[in-house]
Amino acid sequence: MLRPERMSKVSVAGSRAVMKPVIDAIHDLNLVHLSDYDGSWEGFDNGDPAAGAEAASEKLVTVRSLQSILGVEDEDAGPSRIVDDEALDEELAEIQSEVNELDDRRSELRDELREVDDRISSMAPFAELGIDLDLLGGYDTLDVRVGEGDEEALRAALADADSVDEFELFGGDGDVVAAFVYPADDAGEGALDDALVGVDFAELDVPDAEGSPEEYLEELRHRKQQLESKLDSIESELEEIKVDAAGFLLAAEEKLSIEVQQTEAPLQFATTERAFVAEGWVPTDRYDDLVAALDDAVGDRVEVEELERAEYTEDGHAAHTEEVDHDDAEDDAAAASTGDAEEEPPKAATDGGTATATAAGSSSAVTMADDPPVIQDNVKAAQPFEFLLEMINRPKYSELDPTLILLLTFPAFYGFMLGDLGYGLLYIGVGYLLYSRFEDDVFRSLGAIGMWAGGFTALFGVLYGEMFGMHFLGEIVFPSGSPPMHKGLQPAFSYYGQAWLVASLLLGLLHLTIGYVFGFINDLDHGVVESYLEHGSWATLMIGLWTWVFSRHLEGAKPDMLYTSFGPQGEHTALNLGFSGLPEAVGLFVGVPLLAIGFLTMVYGEVKHYGLMGILIGGLESFSVFGDVLSYLRIGAVILAKAGMAFVVNLLFFGVYVVDGEWHFATSHAPSYYAEHGYHGHEVTEIMFGGLLHGGIASAVAGVFILVIGHLVVLLLGVTSAGLQGIRLEYVEFFDKFYEGGGRVFSPFGYDREYTAED
Structure with missing residues (x-):
């Protein structure tokens, strides 16, 4: 699951007389990702399209x-x-x-309709004006202007203009105005235009027509x-x-x-006048299917060879190549260029080998140079999360595929941050609709991811005892009447908020350690030492630093929550897991040495890359192992932020009263009732808000509106906060430790028929 499906480079060679049935067989199999011949073999050229290609x-x-x-x-x-x-x-x-x-x-x-629409648009203002079109032009001494604008401003401008002797204005029902103007005898050309400068008046062209504009319209x-x-x-x-x-x-x-x-397939082949060689990639466990299909199609008139089962380095060079047993390899090495289509064709060299290569008896000395395409090999539950990878890029063939880790971490982060049964059920519902109602893979993936995220949100919601921000689930689900966890927003449970910050740090350490391990494995082809300097040194530095942080060495200078959140500390313990800090000796004699070893080896690796400048670079970058882990504090922060938003919405609607530091929503009576009568024998110490529900009909109606809209906003902001923050931790913090991406999509030569049946 962490590696893509194993791919094999295969070669098919034979006489051109059998090229068409070979193409048909490979196409029907829909299994081989063809490699493009680049023209680099002596004596071979790219093939020509088959007859009928242009017509088709x-x-x-x-x-x-x-x-x-x-x-x-x-x-x-x-x-x-x-x-x-x-x-x-x-x-x-x-x-x-x-x-x-x-x-x-x-x-x-x-086209004619557009023309008519344009004429209607141009005629409408003149119909509004109500003056026959033939009266708006054709005068020798009278200048007529029609436009849209402020009639009074136009009147004032014409009255003040020395270039105008007399004028008359006619207005329509709207803001269309017609100005009939006698220019002064000494008015030059353009004088009237100058007079209208600065006036709110947009001139209209008079249509080339006669008669009533209303009738014409x-x-x-x-x-x-x-x-x-x-x-x-x-x-x-x-x-x-x-x-x-x-x-x-x-x-x-x-x-x-x-x-x-x-x-058009021959364009990808290496061909001579009489022979062809085609290469491509096929899933290793399907190689026998390819051999069987070609054997059924043309028998032994082609040679099929599995050239290699390769893993690849980041630079695209073959590494850890598994030797493939080729029967009678030397007998199969006859040059393809000597094949004769009119006689029983000789066996072609399946590597497209040149005379030199084939003479040497090497059946895999020359191949088309290309990286294997990537088929991600994930369990069905993890496959929707491949979409999150493809938003960046699919993994390279040489990389570990982190899709499974996304399945195990992203929904858990999301649910941990939101933790509400009501929101979780809604996310599940919306996700199911996307998954079931759409055929597009993107929507189905989003739907499946939504259902996973919703499931964890609902699960943590039960553990928090919350449903739409209300805290009644604990009394219903758990025999003790109280949920095993709280978000820590309330003063009475504030130590839970501190505990989730510590838990966020621990999640970050685990998540980042996995990333470093992945990076170490990815780079093992460079050697264990190089891989350790590139990734292991950083992991050692990070683990050493945080081992010391969680130790009791200099505990007075560190936050108490590191030791009190998960240890036997009485009322300040959120979850008693027996952890009250690592011993001081562990911090001094394990943490500090690991920190020193990690720092020195990391700097040494930087020096190998950058020379003496690597000392400065390594020293500055070493702080990232502290900041990267702190970045996970956003998990605890979102827990409190989302809880606070839901609390405010419910506060406005129900009202809240306080008993011994615990906040209670006034669901059955107004908060003032509990202030007078107490709450199960406990005194109400404060009323935070009376609640719109208890303020009369109008207030209750407004409250319902706020309640519904408020929770919808919290629901949507859960995507933009918990969702985006979770994605950020995956993409920026986790992937940065090992992931590059850039793998080729597996595009087999073939077609998935939907509308046609086989002839």
């Missing part, structure tokens, strides 16, 4: 264009079908002719209705075609996609 590509473009025009979706498919070449040509041509004709008519109508609107009716008719015709042709088009696209894949 053109048809595929046509089919996808028709799907786009008709708006065909996957759900329109209907039952799968067999689509032969003759039916494809005839039916496709018929659909194309009909659809293109309707689409052209639709485009023309849309009515004609335009009538024409628009006609166009929309014709357009609706065409849309209906296209919809009818879609209903009839959608299944065929989806099946045709699938058939043509397969055909294009198969005919």
Whole structure:
């Protein structure tokens, strides 16, 4: 689970006479991730597309264009079908002719409709003005301006303008104004425009028409209705075609996609005039399936060889390669370039080897250089969390896959921070809806992650005794009447808040240690010493430092909560786990030496990389082992923050009274009632808030609104606080210790049929 699925580099070589059935067999198997030949072998070139590739590509473009025009979706498919070449040509041509004709008519109508809409928009202000269009122009000495603006401002500007002898303004129902102006005899060209500078007036172009604008506008609107009716008719015709042709088009696209894949596959092969070599990656435990499929297709007319089962370093070089037993390897080393398609073909060199390589009898001396693709090998429960990795990048083949650790930590962090049965059940419900109602892998992954996070939130909610911020679960679930844990928000349980801060530090130490261990394992190909200097020294430094921190050496200078939170300290103990700090001797004689060894070896590693500058770099970076662990304090902080938000929402609605440092929500009576009568024989020492529920009908209605909206806000902020903080701890703190990513996606040569049946 922590390693990707083991991959094997395979090679298939043979005469070009059998290349097509080989391609068909590999495609049907949908198992081999083909490698691209880079032209580096002497005597070999990239193959040419098979006959029909160009025609199939053109048809595929046509089919996808028709799907786009008709708006065909996957759900329109209907039952799968067999689509032969003759039916494809005839039916496709018929659909194309009909659809293109309707689409052209639709485009023309849309263009005309846009033009009519533009004319309606330009005519509407003139209809509002109510002056015939032929009266708004054509004068020799009269200048007419129509626009939208402030009529009084326009009037004042024209009255003050020396370039205007006389003018008259006409206003419509809105802010449209027509100005009829006699310019002064000595007014030059543009004088009127100068007079209107600074006036709130946007001039409108007078349409090229005559008569009443209202009548003209009515004609335009009538024409628009006609166009929309014709357009609706065409849309209906296209919809009818879609209903009839959608299944065929989806099946045709699938058939043509397969055909294009198969005919263009030789472009990835190394070929000579008579032979070919194809290489690729296949899951190791499926290699025999590939051999069997090719044997059924062409018998012994091709040579199939498993070249290597390799693990790879960060630089892409093979490491820890497992030797693969090739039977009669030397006999299989005949040069592929001498194959004869007209006779029984000789056995081709399965590595595409040059004459030099094959003469040496080496069947795997030359291969196409590429890294293996990555198939993450995770249990079903962990697979949705692969989505969180892919947001950064999938793991490299040489890296440990942290998906399982994400499954074990992220939901637990999330639930620990929120810890509420009500919120947890809602998260589970929303997650289930995403998982069950959507087919998209992203939504299904988010839904599954939501259900996991919700499950842990509900679990911790029971342990905290909380449901929507209320504390009644303890009395119902636990015989003692009190939950085993508290969030620590209340004064009476404040020591729990301190305990969760200490627990956050311990979680951080464990989480980061796992990260360093992963990094150490990833780099073992560089040697144990190098891997220790790169990762182990940091882990040693961190463990040594925090061993000393949790020891009783100089305990007076350290927070008491380190020793009181989980030890037998009476009322200040949150959970009595018997831990009251490591002995002073452990801190001095274990922690300090580990700290020193880790620091010196870490600095030595930095010096090896950066020279003497590494001393400064290592000294400065050494503080990160302290800060990285402190970063996990955000877990305890979010616990208190989310509890505080839920408490405020319930406080406003129910009201709260205080008894011996414990806060109680006034669910059955107003807080004043308990102030007068006490609470189970205990005196109420304070009323924090009377509660909207107990303030009358209007107050209660407002309270219900605040209660619902408030808890929805807390629910959503749980995603942005607990969710993002948890993701940050995974991505920034944990992954930084070992993870780079950048693995290749496994894309097997083949097609998962959905709409077509095998011929």
